[in-house]
Amino acid sequence: MLLSVSPAYVGIRGAARMLDIPIRGILEGPDGLDPEAVAVAARAVRAEGKRPVALYLVPDFSNPSGTVLPLAARERLLEVAAQEDLVILEDNPYGLFARDGESMPTLKSLDAERRVVYLGSFSKSAFPGARLGYMIADQEVTDSTGTTRTLAQTLSKAKAMYTVGSSTLSQAVIGGYLVEYGYDLRTPTRELAAVYQERLSATLAALAEEFPAGQEHGVSWNTPRGGFFLTLTVPFTADLTAMERSARDYRVSWAPMSMFYLDGGGHREIRLGFSNLAPEAIREGIARLARFIKETPRDTPQEHE
Ligand SMILES: Cc1ncc(COP(=O)(O)O)c(C=O)c1O
Numbered sequence: 169m170l171l172s173v174s175p176a177y178v179g180i181r182g183a184a185r186m187l188d189i190p191i192r193g194i195l196e197g198p199d200g201l202d203p204e205a206v207a208v209a210a211r212a213v214r215a216e217g218k219r220p221v222a223l224y225l226v227p228d229f230s231n232p233s234g235t236v237l238p239l240a241a242r243e244r245l246l247e248v249a250a251q252e253d254l255v256i257l258e259d260n261p262y263g264l265f266a267r268d269g270e271s272m273p274t275l276k277s278l279d280a281e282r283r284v285v286y287l288g289s290f291s292k293s294a295f296p297g298a299r300l301g302y303m304i305a306d307q308e309v310t311d312s313t314g315t316t317r318t319l320a321q322t323l324s325k326a327k328a329m330y331t332v333g334s335s336t337l338s339q340a341v342i343g344g345y346l347v348e349y350g351y352d353l354r355t356p357t358r359e360l361a362a363v364y365q366e367r368l369s370a371t372l373a374a375l376a377e378e379f380p381a382g383q384e385h386g387v388s389w390n391t392p393r394g395g396f397f398l399t400l401t402v403p404f405t406a407d408l409t410a411m412e413r414s415a416r417d418y419r420v421s422w423a424p425m426s427m428f429y430l431d432g433g434g435h436r437e438i439r440l441g442f443s444n445l446a447p448e449a450i451r452e453g454i455a456r457l458a459r460f461i462k463e464t465p466r467d468t469p470q471e472h473e
Contacts, residue, residue, distance in 0.1 A: 169213050172224040173201045175428030177231045177259065180224045190218070193430025198390065200237040201225050203244040210252040222255040222285075227275055228263035229395025232428045232439040236393065242275055249283045255307070261289040262395045264353055265361045270393060282307050285319065290342050292396075292443075293357045298338045364396065370447035371398060371440060374454035387461060389440075396443035399425060403466040406438045410464065420456040436469065 170184050174193030184191040194201060194209045206223060213220040227237040237245070249256050258275045266272070276286035286304040305319035327333075349356045372391060379387045386403030404410065406424050415421040423441070425434035440457075442450055 169218045169220050170222050170224060171206065171209055171213070171220050171254070172430060173226070173230065174430040175232050175425060175434060176224065176430055177226060178428060180257075180259070181430065191430060192220075195433070196230070196233065196235060198235065200227065200230065200233075200235040200241065201245070203241055203248045206245065206254075207248045207252060210248075210254060220252065220254060222257055223249065224257040224259065226259045226262070228260055228272060229265065229392060229397075231262070231395070232397050232423065232425060233399055234390060234392025234395045234397050236272060239272060242273065242278055246275065246278055246281070246283060250281055254283070256284045257287065258284050259287045261287075261292045261301075264293055264357045265364050265394050265396075267361075267365060267394060276304055290345075293353050293360070294342055294345050298342055300334055300338045300342050361394075364443055365394065366447060367442045367445060367450060368392065368394065368398070370450040371442045371454065374451045375400070378454055378458035385462070386466065396441055398440050398442075400438045400440060402436055402438060402461055402464075404464050405435050405467055407435070411438075413464075414457070414460045418456045418460040420453050420460065422457070 170180075170189050170191045172180055172184075172191050172193055173196050175196070176193065181191060192209060192213060194205050196202070210220040225237070227242065229236060245256070248254070256275055256279075260274060263271065263274065274286065276284045284304075285307070287301060288303070289301040290298050291301070303320060303323065305323060307319040308316050309319050309322045310316045311322075345356070346353075372389075375387075375389055379385050387400060389400045390398055392398050400422075406422075407426065408424060411422060411424055423439040425437035425439050426432075428434065428439070445453060
């Protein structure tokens with residue numbers, strides 16, 4: 169069984185479903201996943217007679233919640249993984265976009281026991297159409313013939329079979345990009361990071377303007393320090409029907425957070441993605457969103473909430 173932070177990036181649920189791997193969500197808090205909750209979940213799964221094998225999380229600016237796992241929790245999570253014999257799948261497409269001086273060490277960099285499989289992406293740092301990423305998987309795997317290879321070598325063989333290799337065009341472009349920047353992704357992403365930070369600030373400022381503190385509007389939001397997303401709590405059920413009405417009648421779209429919760433939840437939350445919009449468009453988008461929210465009748469929370 170795969171344990172996963174919840175709410176979670178939809179890709180992990182899709183991948184688990186494709187491979188018929190059962191997945192169990194562990195609710196995160198404002199500071200991401202609580203390592204003790206991971207230990208409790210692993211034991212609960214074992215008590216059911218199942219085997220918790222791995223844990224998926226996005227420790228830096230999680231999609232969808234924007235949370236960042238503090239350093240002490242990173243260290244404790246590695247201890248819990250050792251105690252509970254879990255492999256950690258660290259998915260980190262957004263870590264490069266921290267403010268200067270605020271970067272956290274990756275779980276992989278703290279991993280003395282080779283418990284962490286690290287997943288990186290060039291989509292956000294180089295360009296989205298590349299559809300190219302990378303994996304650090306230095307665990308040793310011994311196959312039925314007794315041959316020992318790294319997990320990365322084993323997986324790259326499997327990947328070549330499943331996908332017939334990644335596009336050579338994409339690989340050439342990303343290869344050139346890496347050579348040009350001396351294999352350092354931080355330098356070329358520094359400017360991009362500033363762009364995303366400006367967009368995050370514009371989103372937070374526009375929200376504060378539309379929903380002033382001290383007024384009774386029933387709207388609140390988190391304040392991530394980076395990444396591409398933030399979460400807004402609204403006083404009505406924010407499902408796909410509401411989203412469609414928002415897009416059609418107010419020309420602003422968002423994602424219902426309930427889509428990201430693995431075991432239910434988030435029915436009155438929406439995910440705002442701001443990475444692709446200039447500050448002017450963000451202000452206009454938040455103004456439209458505010459009209460939509462103010463004109464949507466409040467409802468009483470349903471039982472499932
Ligand atoms: C947490 C997370 N992992 C993975 C991906 C996918 O990255 P890529 O574009 O490299 O497929 C995304 C993209 O949104 C993401 O948010």
